[in-house]
Every structure is written in structure tokens, then in C-alpha cells.
Amino acid sequence: MAATMSSGVALLGITSSSSTFCKRQASSSRHSVRMSVSLDEKRKTFTLQKSEEAFNAAKELMPGGVNSPVRAFNSVGGQPVFIKSVKGSHMWDIDGNEYIDYVGSWGPAIIGHADDKVLAALAETMKEGTSFGAPCLLENVLAEMVIAAVPSIEMVRFVNSGTEACMGVLRLARAFTDRPKIIKFEGCYHGHADPYLVKAGSGVATLGLPDSPGVPRAATIDTLTAAYNDISGVEELFKAHKGEIAGIILEPVVGNSGFITPKSEFLEFLRKITKENDALLIFDEVMTGFRLAYGGAQEYFGITPDLTTLGKIIGGGLPVGAYGGRRDIMEMVAPAGPMYQAGTLSGNPLAMTAGFHTLQRLKEPRSYEYLNEITRELIQGILEVGKKAGHAMCGGYIGGMFGFFFREGPVHNFADAKKSDTAKFGRFFRGMLEEGVYLAPSQFEAGFTSLAHTTDDIQRTVAAAEKVLKRI
Structure with missing residues (x-):
């Protein structure tokens, strides 16, 4: 085999040989710090009133109010979010809420949304x-x-x-x-x-x-x-x-x-x-x-x-x-x-x-090493705080793709996956949404990171997960 079959892989550090990449990440990190304040402020007044109004109108125009079923949030409950704009690793909805995004338009946004x-x-x-x-x-x-x-x-x-x-x-x-x-x-x-x-x-x-x-x-x-x-x-x-x-x-x-x-x-x-x-x-x-x-x-x-x-x-x-x-x-x-x-x-x-x-x-140097590094930090962080909070959880990652289940592992097929606590995932999803983190609205969908995600994004996400997992 050309690579290990484990959920994680041996990671290389970000070195000076990839100076262009490092500079871009450093700049992105500074931008993320500024956005973090904004996120904290918006959590105090989190509302989806405009999204709710838009969704009610959409249901009269399109089947289920959406053009792809998972967008309706049926498997997690609660109110779908109507997005207004995206940039880098973040999204903004029509109510003004800001989110760290781990859906990435279901995968394409691997270098970040709306790249200049x-x-x-x-x-x-x-x-x-x-x-x-x-x-x-x-x-x-x-x-x-x-x-x-x-x-x-x-x-x-x-x-x-x-x-x-x-x-x-x-x-x-x-x-x-x-x-x-x-x-x-x-x-x-x-x-x-x-x-x-x-x-x-x-x-x-x-x-x-x-x-x-x-x-x-x-x-x-x-x-x-x-x-x-x-x-x-x-x-x-x-x-x-x-x-x-x-x-x-x-x-x-x-x-x-x-x-x-x-x-x-x-x-x-x-x-x-x-x-x-x-x-x-x-x-x-x-x-x-x-x-x-x-x-x-x-x-x-x-x-x-x-x-x-x-x-x-x-x-x-x-x-x-x-x-x-x-x-x-x-x-x-x-x-x-x-x-x-x-x-x-x-x-x-x-x-x-x-x-x-x-x-x-x-193709730039260290792109995939960076994706591995931040995704490893994300999934290991979420699993660690989840287990500390007393939840049965398992998960893994490769490159910029990850996932976790609310059940003890391992998960080898769909029958195993279906034994997950989907109700708990729904509560976790809605809690993370309120904390400014946008995950895939289904226990049965993978998540994605991008080159635009920063260590600050990851740390904020794990901190949010810890807060929500303790609460649910």
C-alpha cells in the first residue's frame, strides 16, 4: 500500500520552504482573529428570523423550500440557514450571523470560498x-x-x-x-x-x-x-x-x-x-x-x-x-x-x-500537509472534549475530509453508522450553529476543511464543541 490505512497520517510541519503558503496562512490567521471578536458579539444576539421568513416563502415556491433535500435540515431539526455571502473559511447568513464553515459547498471550496x-x-x-x-x-x-x-x-x-x-x-x-x-x-x-x-x-x-x-x-x-x-x-x-x-x-x-x-x-x-x-x-x-x-x-x-x-x-x-x-x-x-x-x-x-x-x-508546496494538520487538530479535539463530557464518539480524517459519529467505534459500513445517536447529533448541530460553527446538517455526511481554515478557526471550533457537548 502506498499509504497508511489509519484515519490519520504522519504529518510534516510547515517549513520555510513554503514561504508563500506560510505568508498566506499568517495573513489568514490575523484576519481570523479580527473575525473572532465579531463572532463572539453575534452569538449574543443569534437569531434566524429572516431565514425563517425566507424559508416559509420558499416552501410555497419550491418542494420542501429547497433545491437539494439536505438543506432543509430535516435530519437535525430547527431552522435552515439562508446564506448571503462567503469568504475564506467563513459564511454570513441573511440575519447577519457569521459561521466557521466545514461544509465548503459540500467539498469544492478546498482553497477557501470566493478566493480572490x-x-x-x-x-x-x-x-x-x-x-x-x-x-x-x-x-x-x-x-x-x-x-x-x-x-x-x-x-x-x-x-x-x-x-x-x-x-x-x-x-x-x-x-x-x-x-x-x-x-x-x-x-x-x-x-x-x-x-x-x-x-x-x-x-x-x-x-x-x-x-x-x-x-x-x-x-x-x-x-x-x-x-x-x-x-x-x-x-x-x-x-x-x-x-x-x-x-x-x-x-x-x-x-x-x-x-x-x-x-x-x-x-x-x-x-x-x-x-x-x-x-x-x-x-x-x-x-x-x-x-x-x-x-x-x-x-x-x-x-x-x-x-x-x-x-x-x-x-x-x-x-x-x-x-x-x-x-x-x-x-x-x-x-x-x-x-x-x-x-x-x-x-x-x-x-x-x-x-x-x-x-x-x-499544487503549491505543503498544501496537503497543512490540510492534514488542521483536520487532525479539529477531529482529535472534538473527540477528546466529547469523551471528556461523557459521550460515546468515534471518528477520523484523511487530508481535508473528516467525520465523527455519536457511538463507540469502529464504523466499517452504513449498518454500523446507522447505530449512531442521530438525535444527539441534531442537538449538537444546532448548538454548534448557535456558537458560530456550520457543520453538515446530517450525521451521515462528511465534513471538509480548506486551506483558508486557520488554527484560530480550529481552536474556536473545538472550544465551541466543548461548550455544546457539556450542555447536551
Whole structure:
């Protein structure tokens, strides 16, 4: 294995060899101290009156008042927050409350919100137009960066979302292998396309059933499910469906059941069994790509899949997605090959520009060491104060991605995660919100740090957590 499988990793210090990076962090720290006073003042008058009014109006206009379900705070209770602006590691809502943000637009804001260089580059690009519906050189530039960074990718196709990327890669896997069935894991989310919306059954060799109204059984009959980290379950599926399985798709580190890492042998086993059965191994790195390491989870763990999906970070905060992999597989995609997939806004100049400048920043010396350092301090701090307050908690991190559960560990799969005290998490979430910390509004979502987070941000967050955990 190329790296340790533990939740933390050996960390390098921030040295003078990365002077540009250090200066930026020092400046950010001074700015954070000024914001800390503001945060303390705003806690005294915390209110969500304007957000409540906006949400009540939104419920008459949009289903549930939101355009993505988790934003409604249904799993944590309380009042959703309407955000007005973001900068660096902080957000401000329409009531004037300020928050240290650990959602980061669900992952893309790895260099911080509204980065000045990215905004300036977008302004210049916008002068040339927002969308061409035709090739532009910026597509070549970002494609070269992605191919150079991600071990499995020899050719790439840009799309407009992670869901679209996972739709395309599934069709491609079936086209290349001329097989219908796909294995996914319980608790791994690959977008809302019909074949992926499957409720995992307890039987290791059972067909999945639709997990949402409107999804016909015919759309999911070829979706097979197994528990994450369950080697024997996957073996049974290959035995029961010999010669029918096109491939396996998974989040190499799960971010949609909370934060769950693979056991040391799990990814190696998946690589081995897919090769033995002429099936494809697909890593959904929409979350983990460019976040665990510059080359994603496949670089971090030293396991190279056949195909990879990407999103979030490669768009620098703008809508984007991509899938890529071995050249012989990717040449099946139209117009090079017969597998059709298209998109009017794919590769648009704004997303390509934001992605390019985001990846450029991540290539600076010590970027990932810094993410590891602050994320380790954050998660270890929260777990320490939680246990001191008498709570059963476990959690972990890799790079700028983390998570914790209100239960004793370990957590190896979604079934383990579901044993968490979700009611307690809801109380913790609402308490942290009042203390000026914005976490993902679900026990079953990973959190994210960024290069804009400072040690002051982390210390304030741990102090807030200690206060809330003692209270609940």
C-alpha cells in the first residue's frame, strides 16, 4: 500500500520552504482573529428570523423550500440557514450571523470560498463569454492537469455534475464489457440516477429494490448491492452472477454515510477480483478527488481503478463533473466510439477557469500537509472534549475530509453508522450553529476543511464543541 490505512497520517510541519503558503496562512490567521471578536458579539444576539421568513416563502415556491433535500435540515431539526455571502473559511447568513464553515459547498471550496485569484480569473474569462457550446482551449488545459494528476485517467470527458459523471461511467462500463450488472455498496451515493437509487438488502446476493418512488424496478434490476468493507459479500455476488457483472463502483472513502475508511485489504481485494472476472473497478472520487491527495484516493491508497468519476474541486465552486480512465475504455465514448453521451454546458469556460486556478493552488508546496494538520487538530479535539463530557464518539480524517459519529467505534459500513445517536447529533448541530460553527446538517455526511481554515478557526471550533457537548 502506498499509504497508511489509519484515519490519520504522519504529518510534516510547515517549513520555510513554503514561504508563500506560510505568508498566506499568517495573513489568514490575523484576519481570523479580527473575525473572532465579531463572532463572539453575534452569538449574543443569534437569531434566524429572516431565514425563517425566507424559508416559509420558499416552501410555497419550491418542494420542501429547497433545491437539494439536505438543506432543509430535516435530519437535525430547527431552522435552515439562508446564506448571503462567503469568504475564506467563513459564511454570513441573511440575519447577519457569521459561521466557521466545514461544509465548503459540500467539498469544492478546498482553497477557501470566493478566493480572490479565482474570482479575478473568472471576471476576465467572463468578458469573453460564459458558454460557447463549442470547443475552447481551457478544456485542453484542465484536461491535461487532471490526466497528469490522477493515476487511472488517460482520457477524460467533462460533464456538469457528479451525478452526470456517474451516469456516464455506468453506461460506459456496460458498453465496454457488454455486461448489464453493476455492484454498488450500501451507503455509497453516486448521484440520483435511477440505477443508483437502490436500497441495499441484507442478503449478499440479492437484487436491489428501488429506494425512491418513481424509480421502476426495471431500472435497478441489474444493480447488485453489498455492505462496504464486506469481502465475502462481493465474492458471493461474483459467484451468483458469473460473467454478468460489468464492474464495481464505490466511494473509496465513504462520505455519504458519514466518514468511513476502507479496511486495509478491501480496496486491494476489489482490484484483484475485478481483474480476475474481466470486470471494471470504478472509483467515485467526486468527493475524494484532489481532497485526500492531489491524485485523489487512488494516489493515497496506491490502488489504480479502471475508471474514475470527479466533480466538486475540479470546478472550483462552479458546476462540473468528469469521468475518465484507460484510453481503450474511454475511446468507446462518442464521437470516438459508439457510446453516446453529451452536454451543452460541458467544458464551459467558467468552470474550466475556476478548476484550473484551484488545482494550481493545490499544487503549491505543503498544501496537503497543512490540510492534514488542521483536520487532525479539529477531529482529535472534538473527540477528546466529547469523551471528556461523557459521550460515546468515534471518528477520523484523511487530508481535508473528516467525520465523527455519536457511538463507540469502529464504523466499517452504513449498518454500523446507522447505530449512531442521530438525535444527539441534531442537538449538537444546532448548538454548534448557535456558537458560530456550520457543520453538515446530517450525521451521515462528511465534513471538509480548506486551506483558508486557520488554527484560530480550529481552536474556536473545538472550544465551541466543548461548550455544546457539556450542555447536551
